[in-house]
Amino acid sequence: MIIAEEHIKVKGEILVLTNHRAIYWKRENALILSDIHIGKTGHFKKHGIPMPDAILQKDLERLKALIVHFKAKKLVVVGDLFHAEANKDMSTFKSWLVQFENLKIILIKGNHDRLSKQLMSDFNFQVETELELSPFLLVHEHLEQHNEEFTISGHTHPGVLIKGKGRQRIKLPCYQVTNKQIILPAFSLFTGLNARSEPKNVAAYAFTETSIFKL
Secondary structure (H helix, E strand, C coil), X not given: CCCCEEEEEECCEXXXXXXCCCEEECCCCEEEECCCCECHHHHHHHXXXXXXXXXXXXXXXXXXXXHHHHCCCEEEECCCCECCCCCHHHHHHHXXXXXXXXXXXXXXXXXXXXXXXXXHHHCCCEEECCEXXXXXXXXXXXXXXXXXXXXXXXXXXXXXXXXXXXXCEEEEEEEEECCCEEECCCCCCCCCCECCCCCCCCEEEEECCCCEEEC
């Protein structure tokens, strides 16, 4: 797995955008990501839709590689860590977490994080509806009420269409960066890409399995 990096300076802080759908914040020694949707494959299976077990495993392998690469001590998920009701994917995730006993995990709840309070407490996460870590406000979805602060969010699963030769079009995931916010790509590979929604005056950082670049 090749980890490509793009270093940007925002509000005096160094943020490292990676080609694996997560940001590393040097000052906090933290990985920031969004929309993992653990339980989505289990949810589909429960409703009779066959799904390969490898989807979640691949997401967790990428996450482990990033934690090890950056030696991160903190994991901040800005929403939709989980997808729906409890299923066996939660047990898989809980077993995977054992290898990171000293990793602090903070979850900013998203619209899909609907596990019961009992199940959520079993994971021993810090759970918030939003989190201020100066100079940033971390939320799941950037709303008009957040316009006075610089937000880091997810929710929209941003992507970008790149024109090739002739009628060829390539859709890639991306980070959307403005002077007021950063919108993260969905961390899970099992998500669609939204290439129609973007803020004004946005810079898109698209990426592939081996590179990351500004458009």
